[in-house]
Amino acid sequence: MHELSIATAIVEQAEEIARADGTDRVTAVTVRVGELAGVVPDALHFAFEVARDGTALAGARLVVEQVTARAWCGGCAQEFAVGMPPFFWCPACDRPSQELRCGRELEISGLEG
Numbered sequence: 001m002h003e004l005s006i007a008t009a010i011v012e013q014a015e016e017i018a019r020a021d022g023t024d025r026v027t028a029v030t031v032r033v034g035e036l037a038g039v040v041p042d043a044l045h046f047a048f049e050v051a052r053d054g055t056a057l058a059g060a061r062l063v064v065e066q067v068t069a070r071a072w073c074g075g076c077a078q079e080f081a082v083g084m085p086p087f088f089w090c091p092a093c094d095r096p097s098q099e100l101r102c103g104r105e106l107e108i109s110g111l112e113g
């Protein structure tokens with residue numbers, strides 16, 4: 001299950017941030033997860049409960065912020081949601097686009113402690 005290695009990385013990174021802030025206990029961690037990051041939120045929550053054991057995040061809550069995948073259309077200079085499964089075709093001018101602007105994020109955006 002690759003969510004476990006992702007959850008472990010999140011816990012390690014959050015511990016580092018907390019340590020740098022002089023915090024020894026984290027109560028909540030917020031992560032931004034793009035629609036195309038290939039992460040199943042339910043599986044990530046489950047993996048987080050395993051990964052946080054025995055760390056500064058032992059009692060922490062995981063908050064997942066989902067980010068909609070959006071591509072840029074050069075033809076009409078605007079972004080559009082690619083949907084899921086992704087469809088890289090501008091709905092406004094009916095042209096293909098491969099320029100993904102967001103949707104692959106997997107990062108910590110906030111920490112409470």
Ligand SMILES: [Zn+2]
Pocket residue numbers: 073074075076077078090091092093094095
């Ligand atoms: Zn367009």
